[in-house]
Amino acid sequence: MSSGAAEPLVHIQDFRMDFGDTTVIRDLSFDVHVGETFGFLGSNGSGKTTTLRALLGIYRPTAGILHVGGKVFEPSDGSRLGYLPEERGLYKKEHVLDVMVYFGRLKGLSKTAARSWSETYLERVGLADKAKARLDKLSSGQQQKIQLGVTIMNNPELLILDEPTKGFDPVNRRLLMDIIEEHKRAGATVIMVTHQMEEVERLCDRVILLKDGVSRAYGTVEDVQEEFGGTVYRVTYDGVLPLSSLFDVVSDDDGRAELAPLQGASEEKVLRELVEAGAGIRSFTPARISLDEIFIKVYGEQHELAEG
Numbered sequence: 001m002s003s004g005a006a007e008p009l010v011h012i013q014d015f016r017m018d019f020g021d022t023t024v025i026r027d028l029s030f031d032v033h034v035g036e037t038f039g040f041l042g043s044n045g046s047g048k049t050t051t052l053r054a055l056l057g058i059y060r061p062t063a064g065i066l067h068v069g070g071k072v073f074e075p076s077d078g079s080r081l082g083y084l085p086e087e088r089g090l091y092k093k094e095h096v097l098d099v100m101v102y103f104g105r106l107k108g109l110s111k112t113a114a115r116s117w118s119e120t121y122l123e124r125v126g127l128a129d130k131a132k133a134r135l136d137k138l139s140s141g142q143q144q145k146i147q148l149g150v151t152i153m154n155n156p157e158l159l160i161l162d163e164p165t166k167g168f169d170p171v172n173r174r175l176l177m178d179i180i181e182e183h184k185r186a187g188a189t190v191i192m193v194t195h196q197m198e199e200v201e202r203l204c205d206r207v208i209l210l211k212d213g214v215s216r217a218y219g220t221v222e223d224v225q226e227e228f229g230g231t232v233y234r235v236t237y238d239g240v241l242p243l244s245s246l247f248d249v250v251s252d253d254d255g256r257a258e259l260a261p262l263q264g265a266s267e268e269k270v271l272r273e274l275v276e277a278g279a280g281i282r283s284f285t286p287a288r289i290s291l292d293e294i295f296i297k298v299y300g301e302q303h304e305l306a307e308g
């Protein structure tokens with residue numbers, strides 16, 4: 001899976017995927033570079049899992065180039081890959097530690113190394129007391145922790161994680177994000193499908209946003225924020241917000257509003273307008289537009305790009 005210095009580790013160009021008469025991905029192109037954490041974002045059914053499956057050879061693409069390390073991925077390249085698929089499932093009637101050691105051996109670790117790694121991991125994720133339990137006696141979140149462990153245990157150079165924290169409570173989500181971040185810091189390239197925008201803002205260097213199988217934004221988180229308006233003003237107020245040609249009201253709830261400036265209206269102009277209109281401003285804070293807001297802007301639109 002080695003890759004030249006300037007060559008992206010993952011290269012997808014003009015990817016198209018049809019299922020029967022239906023096109024679910026069209027003209028999709030993006031690269032993922034060595035060492036970056038890449039957020040693969042999009043609403044339900046926008047084509048994220050399909051793209052990952054095509055990249056890993058599970059689906060045959062209708063058209064386009066999908067390369068890992070400069071060539072089409074083959075199962076024999078898998079020793080440096082950690083893939084957490086969307087559909088989870090391990091050998092549920094087996095015991096936790098046995099399953100982990102089994103997968104560790106498949107990934108080329110010695111039995112001792114796999115056992116020692118697994119015991120340390122179980123301790124870390126609060127499941128040391130479940131080492132001898134059957135997998136199907138664990139909660140779904142606990143089973144997911146085991147599956148993530150199996151995915152990362154050989155320190156893969158490329159980690160592909162399809163919704164790694166789906167179904168986790170906030171404490172466990174943070175723990176899992178810490179673990180993923182450690183792999184990122186150790187130099188792993190990470191492709192992460194997630195619907196949790198705070199995870200993206202915390203971890204991802206670059207992102208792509210898919211809608212109906214088409215890219216709607218691609219670049220660094222900052223680039224994407226800039227593309228969608230860059231700055232917003234968060235205000236708290238006691239009175240009534242005026243209608244204005246200087247800003248759009250993005251959200252307004254219980255004395256808290258978010259305003260998007262129009263045509264580059266400056267902070268001073270917007271604030272003066274609010275004060276002069278008697279809006280009773282208590283606080284006024286410029287902030288970057290959040291990915292959550294961008295997501296709502298993109299996916300709240302009509303499906304004008306639908307089949308056709």
Ligand SMILES: Nc1ncnc2c1ncn2[C@@H]1O[C@H](COP(=O)(O)OP(=O)(O)OP(=O)(O)O)[C@@H](O)[C@H]1O
Pocket residue numbers: 019024042043044045046047048049050051086
């Ligand atoms: N094997 C298949 N046969 C036919 N259609 C499929 C198949 N796999 C996926 N699709 C369709 O392709 C589209 C994209 O699905 P995909 O699972 O890639 O979306 P996703 O972005 O991963 O969604 P989610 O966030 O809900 O997991 C959907 O309309 C889905 O119904």
